[in-house]
Amino acid sequence: MNFEMIENVFTIxxxxxxxxxxxxxxxxxxxxxxxxxxxxxxxxxxxxxxGGFLFMIITWIGHTTGAFQFQFTNTFQDPFMLTFFxxxxxxxxxxxxKKGGFxxxxxxxxxxxxxxxxxxxxxxxxxxxxxxxxYALLASAISMIGGHGAATAYGGTFTQMGYMGGxxxxxxxxxxxxxxxxxxxxxxxxxxxEKNHLKVDESENFTSDVTSVNASTGQSLTGLxxxxxxxxxxxxxxxxxxxxxxxxxxxxxxxxxxxGAMFVAVVIRNLNEQAKMYRFDYPLVxxxxxxxxxxxxxxxxxxLKLWELSGLIGGVLVVLVCQVVFMILIAYFVxxxxxGSNYDAAVMCAGLCGHxxxxxxxxxxxxxxxxxxxxxxxxxxxxxxxxxAFLVDIIYQxxxxxxxxTFVQGFNG
Numbered sequence: 001m002n003f004e005m006i007e008n009v010f011t012i013x014x015x016x017x018x019x020x021x022x023x024x025x026x027x028x029x030x031x032x033x034x035x036x037x038x039x040x041x042x043x044x045x046x047x048x049x050x051g052g053f054l055f056m057i058i059t060w061i062g063h064t065t066g067a068f069q070f071q072f073t074n075t076f077q078d079p080f081m082l083t084f085f086x087x088x089x090x091x092x093x094x095x096x097x098k099k100g101g102f103x104x105x106x107x108x109x110x111x112x113x114x115x116x117x118x119x120x121x122x123x124x125x126x127x128x129x130x131x132x133x134x135y136a137l138l139a140s141a142i143s144m145i146g147g148h149g150a151a152t153a154y155g156g157t158f159t160q161m162g163y164m165g166g167x168x169x170x171x172x173x174x175x176x177x178x179x180x181x182x183x184x185x186x187x188x189x190x191x192x193x194e195k196n197h198l199k200v201d202e203s204e205n206f207t208s209d210v211t212s213v214n215a216s217t218g219q220s221l222t223g224l225x226x227x228x229x230x231x232x233x234x235x236x237x238x239x240x241x242x243x244x245x246x247x248x249x250x251x252x253x254x255x256x257x258x259x260g261a262m263f264v265a266v267v268i269r270n271l272n273e274q275a276k277m278y279r280f281d282y283p284l285v286x287x288x289x290x291x292x293x294x295x296x297x298x299x300x301x302x303x304l305k306l307w308e309l310s311g312l313i314g315g316v317l318v319v320l321v322c323q324v325v326f327m328i329l330i331a332y333f334v335x336x337x338x339x340g341s342n343y344d345a346a347v348m349c350a351g352l353c354g355h356x357x358x359x360x361x362x363x364x365x366x367x368x369x370x371x372x373x374x375x376x377x378x379x380x381x382x383x384x385x386x387x388x389a390f391l392v393d394i395i396y397q398x399x400x401x402x403x404x405x406t407f408v409q410g411f412n413g
Contacts, residue, residue: 019072087233
């Protein structure tokens with residue numbers, strides 16, 4: 001840790017290890033605060049959000065007063081996310097994927113249709129309030145579904161086209177979306193569960209099937225067994241990264257690295273079920289994934305800059321508020337019923353708010369908070385990551401390009 005005066009501001013510079021340690025402390029603090037303040041736990045606000053949000057306020061005070069600032073070396077955030085999605089893939093046996101097949105397709109179409117409506121809302125509101133189309137679209141599916149990566153990419157393109165502040169608006173919109181995603185998803189899912197007196201859905205023996213397929217052998221794992229499970233995670237991450245880069249070069253657009261890793265993991269998991277190449281232990285892999293997800297979100301939340309939201313002025317903020325209201329209403333009154341009005345549907349609606357406003361890890365954290373309180377929804381935890389991480393892009397990306405080409409003059413993409 002180094003202390004320096006940079007442009008007359010006391011600056012605390014933290015290397016990657018100190019940044020990681022602080023994220024772990026904030027994560028544990030979040031769990032402790034949830035236990036002390038029951039309303040936070042009651043409304044299913046995730047622990048990483050609690051600790052991270054408190055630190056965001058501290059950094060905001062430092063920035064606003066000009067008294068101090070932090071400089072982080074956030075090396076581990078992306079690898080943690082990559083590790084988490086790899087563990088999701090390793091938990092996906094084909095026998096289970098078949099069980100959730102129809103519901104997966106339905107949820108995928110729902111997410112895709114919602115992404116189109118987000119763009120419709122953005123353009124529609126912009127026409128009413130006189131906001132230029134690029135800024136409206138940056139506050140729509142680009143930042144809501146696409147997250148910071150898409151918002152930065154499209155924002156930079158719009159800036160080059162002469163729409164000054166495109167990147168700032170995009171990043172601020174994605175930040176707004178990420179924060180609201182983890183604040184509304186858990187409470188919405190809880191409301192659906194409490195109002196409808198829902199219980200864990202064990203129809204079609206799905207839960208027992210998941211338990212049996214992913215059950216531990218009951219035998220103690222040796223050090224070598226553990227190392228093999230960890231090594232496979234690393235191998236899937238490496239192969240998935242290479243495959244994602246290759247696919248990206250073919251389609252000439254960014255292809256998420258974690259998607260490649262997740263699907264490589266699915267293949268290896270199911271090959272291993274036939275070939276028995278090593279002693280796979282799902283409970284071990286699942287716990288590794290849980291830790292990686294919690295640490296990822298803790299890092300993501302604590303390094304968010306609340307002052308970036310100052311870029312959300314006037315019409316852009318109006319569009320974003322409309323997006324959040326639309327997501328809450330569509331999830332609560334429509335999607336819940338389309339998905340079956342059961343416990344799995346309620347948890348998936350919480351996940352939809354997560355990746356529909358913020359990012360797929362936000363969806364998982366929302367659902368995990370509900371699962372910890374009410375019981376595990378295996379269907380939701382299997383379907384939502386697959387759709388949010390990749391499948392929704394198949395619909396959202398082409399649709400968004402169409403909206404840009406139609407409403408933004410001079411765009412060539």
